[in-house]
Amino acid sequence: MSLSFQDLILTLHRYWGAQGCVILQPYDMEMGAGTFHPATVLRALGPDAWRAAYVQPCRRPTDGRYGENPNRLGHYYQYQVVLKPSPDNLQDLYLGSLAEIGIDPLKHDIRFVEDDWESPTLGAWGLGWEVWCDGMEVTQFTYFQQVGGFECRPVTGELTYGLERLAMYIQGVDNVFDLRFNDAGVTYGDVFLENEREMSAYNFEVADTDALFDLFRKAAGECERCLEAKLPIPAYEQAIKASHVFNTLQARGVISVAERQAYIGRVRDLAKAACGAWLERAAG
Amino acid sequence: MTDFLLELRSEEIPARMQARARNDLSRLFAECTEEAGLQTGPIEVFSTPRRLVLIARDVDEATAARREEVKGPRASAPPQALEGFLRKTGLTQDRLEERDGVYFAVIDRAGRPAAEILADTIKRIVADLPWPKSMRWGDGSLRWVRPLHGIVAILGEDIVPVEIDGIASGATTVGHRFHHPGPITIGGAADYLEKLQACHVIVDQEERERIIRDGAAEAAKAAGLTVVPDEGLVVENAGLTEWPVPLIGRFDADFLDVPREVIVFTMRTNQKYFACTNDEGLLAPAFVCVANIDANDGGEAIAEGNARVLAARLADARFFWEQDLKVPLEEQGKKLGGIVFHEKLGTVADKVERVAKLARWLVETGVVKADAKQVERAARLAKADLVTGMVGEFPELQGVIGGYLAEAQGEPPAIADAIRDHYKPAGQGDEVPTAPVSVAVALADKLDTICAFFGADLKPTGSKDPFALRRAAISSIETIIRNGLRLGLTKALRGALANRAGQARDADPAHRLDKTADELIDFFADRLKVQQREAGVRHDIIDAVFALGGEDDLVRLLARVAALQKFVETEDGADLLTAYKRAANILKKEKWAGTDASGGSELEPQEEALISMLDDAEPKASASIEKEDFAAAMAALATLRKPIDDFFDHVTVNDPDAAKRERRLNLLMWFRDAVNRVADFSKIEG
DSSP, X not given: OOOOHHHHHHHHHXXXXXXXXXXXXXXXXXOSSGGGSHHHHTTTSSSOOEEEEEEEEEEOGGGOOTTOSSSOOSEEEEEEEEEESOOTTHHHXXXXXXXXXXXXXXXXXXXXXXOOEEETTTTEEEEEEEEEETTEEEEEEEXXXXXXXXXXXXXXXXXXXXXXXXXXXXXTOSSGGGSBSSSSSOBHHHHHHHHHHHHHHIIIIISOHHHHHHHHHHHHHHHHHHHHTTOHHHHHHHHHHHHHHHHHHHHTTOSOHHHHHHHHHHHHHHHHHHHHXXXXXXXX | OEEEEEEEEESOOOGGGHHHHHHHHHHHHHHHHHHHTOXXXXXXXXXXXXXXXXXXXXXXXXXOOEEEEEEEEETTSOHHHHHHHHHHHTOOGGGEEEETTEEEEEEEEOOOBHHHHHHHHHHHHHHHOOOSSOBOOTTOOOOBSSOEEEEEEEETTEEOOOEETTEEEESEEEOOTTTOOSEEEOOXXXXXXXXXXXXXXXXXXXXXXXXXXXXXXXXXXXXXXXXXXXXXXXXXXXXXXXXXXXXXXXXXXXXXXXXXXXXXXXXXXXTOOEEEEOTTSOEEEEEEEEESSOOTTTTHHHHHHXXXXXXXXXXXXXXXXXXXXXXXXXXXXXXXXXXBSOTTSOBHHHHHHHHHHHHXXXXXXXXXXXXXXXXXXXXXXXXXXXXXXXXXXXXXXXXXHHHHHHHHTTOOHHHHHHHHHTTOSOSTTOOOOOSHHHHHHHHHHHHHHHHHHHHTTOOOBTTBOTTOHHHHHHHHHHHHHHTTOOOOHHHHHHHHHHHHHHHTTOOOOHHHHHHHHHHHHHHHHHHHHHHHHHTTOOHHHHHHHHTTOOOOOHHHHHHHHHHHHHHHTXXXXXXXXXXXXXXXXHHHHXXXXXXXXXXXXXXXXXXXXXXXXXXXXXXXHXXXXXXXXXXHHHHHHHTTHHHHHHHHHHOOSSOSSHHHHHHHHHHHHHHHHHHHTTOOGGGOOO
16 A cells, blocks of 8 residues: 555655654744745755755645645645755655655656746745656755855755645545545545635635734844844744745735735845844854 | 767756757867867767767867967067067077077977867866856855766767866766666767667657657557647657657546636646647647656556646646636726736726727727727726636736636627737737737737836836837737728827826826827837838838838838839839939039029920929829829839939039029929938938
8 A cells, every 4th residue: 555644754754864864843833835944944054064854834825725626725744855965866865765655767757847946035046846756746856056145055955845745646646635644544634624724714814914914013023133132043933924924914915916025025134134144153 | 080979967957958058069169179279070969858968070189280480579679578578488598599680489389189178178168058047066166057977078989088076077877867877888979879779868859859749649649639739849858858758648528628728738838748639620638748768567657647637737727717707807807906017007907997998099080990899898808817816827828818708708709809819919920910809909908008118217228128018019010010000100109198197197298298209109110110121121211211200100101111112123213213312412512402493594405304294293293192102103203214314414413504503403402302202212222
């Protein structure tokens, strides 16, 4: 039988743990992508070697579909691996992980298709690919060039697996809620369907926009206070918070196109300042 | 002489960059070897996702030895001059030759072995190949499109030694990533292609393209279908595979409810699949994907997997489509007030308002013969699809989606078509709308865009045209000409400017509007020249007609241009042009401004003939122009040819009799001005 959702995670943990990665637990804050985790953003800066792997729950309020779409979720999991400096055999290591979870590359068509990554809110970009398995994007594979506006030296290699998609592929199911979560009869839907319904309703209909605007301002202010106190980690946390509040405001449809750029710019400035403070402290 | 092989092996190179990289590789290699004086025969270049390859035939083993002579100072020159020369050449004085009191440095340059030059060439290629985007990796400082892992460099049978950032050249490469991941030793240019082919790598991109083109056609044919040819996809898939295997897959026919463009777009852009049609030419629920392996199950799992991915995408598209169908476009249109068109130009709702007004004006003034109510409705619905889920997912399909929704929601075909086509022509070679309602909305949309941006002082400058206004002007021109629209452009542009100024409650005085309108006319004139030049019209002819000024009806203007070009290419025309230039030169030389003198005594017969012909031809030409019968105007001019030639042959303009001179200069001026009323002949070359 193919891997259950939780065994997929455990298999990847074992595999990347054996490659010298520290296996971290999810960061306890709301964020839109595994990249936002300080173990990626902050550790990608500066000269020190670093290897880590972790699962990160991602919240994308605008992608919520009340649990009615078989492929879209407002909350899902990414499996994130970072290796710094990126080793010469990174592609082979990655392909080894696919073999580990049961994908035979002589039966399935694995491809590296150009996809350059950019995060305007983090002031970060890199070059790489989306990895296709039989035409499905299963991983984002990136060599970071800049984070927080700073050059990455050495370069971090980042692998982001879309866990639900990968599991759907391995298990051969067409609806994410039908995924086997474990081998004891629990499905993904049993765990998360109600979450999707309620969170979609909250994000699209209920969230108090005035309170959110206020939260955004407060997080930005708190970030600046932390920067003044030369505390890059809490400053960065507040930038993540502001970013998530902004995402929710977008889902509520209260940010116009013109304002959008200004908000993204504000978050980017906060994230950049936190990255700068982190580098300064590292240079000590 | 012997052959040289270079393989630069890296992680996957983006498909879209490979063609240019091959050209650059070939160019850099030729430049470097030529500079070094190394002779080579033909150069071939290849690419796969993981390698850039160059094979140069018949490379000389070394460059020829050369003797160079450098002339130095005179022997009698001060010692500083000699010192400087020795420093420059790096020689000592005893190595100089003295001839006729002048020092010469004679430098023998030995021939350089080819391997040495090739090693330098490789270094320069890796340093200078201009990738659109390049990157660093690991803790190195080398830049390449993706991490560079291997260099195979073999001249004849010998490795050309070179090391770049820790990567040493050798004879070892690898085969297909999955079929043959182990090392392969290459003997040289002679066995490279075959050895790789044996390891599941087809190095020659044209061969891969052929396999994809033919294989896709065959796979479709075997299923009783026809593949929709798409060379762009052929090349892209060849850039994504080292061992291409086309496979047919199917999707649920229920998805065919979704607009065809959406299905084809998803397949092409998102998945790089070829579309298939059935024997009626309709889209079939099937696709051809191109795998990169000879799968051990014959490709069944791959086809099935791809079908599932496509089904998920189409299910998503159908979800949006069904949602969108439920909301009338008119309702959607109400949300446009929330979308900023441009920060200085208000919302999309504001734009729709202006387009509707201008489109209606085009109909009411008789420029476009269409039903004004239909035009206004089409204009008001044209942008409504921008807020649909479908266009949110597939922004490239704006207009197309609106057209489908309008049709499904019961709008008349003329309106649905106008919504679909109002962005056209979107680029060179794109279809120009011809249905009247479509023409009115399409033209109004573009004129409004151009005027709105000009009005806000956001004009194209130099190579910068961020809002594609030049393209919009050319599209407008194409629409006007193709449909023979009799439009006074100045009035239309002024109207469009005033629409925007009114919305913006722009209190600026009318003279600023006039200035912008003048700039716009010049802008259109420039675009028209570009567009006509591309259509093969002589630029001097265009200038000759433009120089008359005051003409803003493009159809009339181009009719005149066409008649003029035809005329000056006849013998009568060429001859008349010569006579015109002669007359104009005399007048210029005399700085003649004209007087009242005419006629008088002792008229030569040639003078009389010319006067009588001008009396006849000038009003004829004017009347013909009035009637827009430009061929007749040219024919009227042609009647002047003989009398003007006779005049020049028999009459002296600069007669010693001042009165004769005066009246003859006036006659020439009359002739010149008469010709100029048809076109400014001074602009015409020849």
